[in-house]
Amino acid sequence: MSLPRTGAEIREAFLSFFEERGHARLPSDSLIPSDDPTLLFTGAGMNQFKDEFLGQGRPGLVRATTSQKCLRVPDLENVGRTPRHHTFFEMLGNFSFGDYFKEEAILWEWEFFTSTLGWDGERMVATVYKEDEEAFGIWHEVIGLPEERIFRFGEKENYWPAEAPSLGPNGPCGPCSELYFDLDPGQLPSTSGLAALPERFLEVGNFVFTQFNRQESGALAPLPQSNIDVGLGLERIAAVAQDAANNFETEIFKPLLASIQEIAGQDYGKDEDADVCMRRIADHARAVFFCIADGASPGKEGRAYVVRKILRRAVRDGISLGVREPFLASLLPAVIDSMGSAYPELEEQAPGIRTILQGEEEQFREVFQKGIVRLKSLLKEPRDGIFPGALGFELHDTYGFPVDITQVVVEEAGLRFDHVGYQAAMDEQRSRAREFSAITGDIFSASSAGILQSGGLEATEFLGWDQDEVPAIVLCILKGKEKIPSLESGEFGAVVLDKTPFYPEGGGQVGDQGSLVDSKGKVLFEVSDTQSAHPFVLHLGDAAGSLKVGQEVLAKISVSLRRATEIHHTATHLLHSAMKEVLGDAVRQAGSLVSKEKLRFDYTTEQAPTSEERKRIEELVQSEILKASPLATSFSTLNEARAAR
């Protein structure tokens, strides 16, 4: 039988390998993490199993395997320039929740690579955490890897999250072991040499032994159960299996690169700058298609802004390649061809994805023109021979205007471009983005839910369906990621109660505001926002007096704000139903905003509604409002709710 070679074959081989070894084959989670407001995007296979790692997950689920759609943005600038960086990628994973541990994990992974994929074990090297004698022993004695091919690293390289023992965060963590493939075998380097040779040693798997719970004191207490979290990068494995120079030259990307070459009227492999553009378009197109299919459309804020930024970078590359018309939508069939059978949502959502791409791309092409105009006007201002890097960065960040074009135009005007200033502005923004998105190593740790759960806190009871005020007890106070015993007047924090009438932001509806008051009615805490950290509700705001853990309070929502918000929530349902009636079932909700002032309903459909259709929708909504039907609240699962619509 031939060895798995293509992305689809490797994915299937991996999932069936672990299925045969007692793992439940589960679907990829959405790119938009459900129940985890701390994450912008799903960045690792383990994200959907946080509860299972803490021993509080689905009963009976002790082994699972997935191929997870992942999106990571901190390395955006490297995509296309290096052989391996991606925003969107697939992570193959196998997980044990208190079941098997290091030995099985290492043995099975070794068997998968050397038997199922048929890789040469002589070309594999492993790394272990410097104090993890057990993992070292398994590689050396059980697998038989010679000592010189097992490298020991510290907690920066071989701990997950990185550096958790000394820097935190608190919560579950553990040492990890990585498996590398030697692309260019020869003399083996020293430990420091391995880290310095990313082109030679390709990391193909990361095995995390999630066995500790870091305490507030910094002590590492053993978790009630030891877990396994293995992640393998599918695109990298395909590159080795196909002997491809980089991930983009595998069959996973080939149809997409072929479409890009056709649209650009240029061949790949002739000019490095053009190749970088083509690789970046290939990466970014996949990212944007999958994000939109999972409901993250491009827009102005947060997650939507990230999607817009990725999309604009791809369009900008198209412009650099001389493509004059919107082109992204025409790349969709190539991605559906290669990935549609594993991810049917792409084909199902194709009409909506196309509509959104077309609109966004047209709009951006206009913005880009404005960037040129803005640059020309900046050049008219008096300068001391130097064009400030910060302005170049502003053009890049606001207009998506390529810095290389800025540089050419600036030099043509007889000025020098300040690269150092540009890089400083870029670094500053990047470190802000890292803090904000928590996508790098912090995937696990950033979760407030994880911090709270690790302290054994009971889930918050939500009573807000029919109560505006509820007597409650303060169970926990968080300041950033630290649990603290009390908040003093003027301090900002997040309060967890045993029960609450506060509705957390979700389903497009803004979180409730209100206050926590004492028995005399004195306000102790002003709640300015409510967020979900499932299964907890976080009341965010400023203390107006002294608030302590254990204290009894009366939790009161702002009734006027809630009622106004509810009106818009109900109106959103009326609008959606009227749109379906007038425009047909092709209308799909792509997001919504429900606040006290307004509602916004994002949707995708094949064609913009005509003015008659819009009028008819308005009439239908008005007539429902005039009926003043009583409102009923009912509980159902997401699928039941979808079926009932």
Ligand code: SER
């Ligand atoms: N969570 C680990 C990673 O993302 C292994 O799956 O690398």
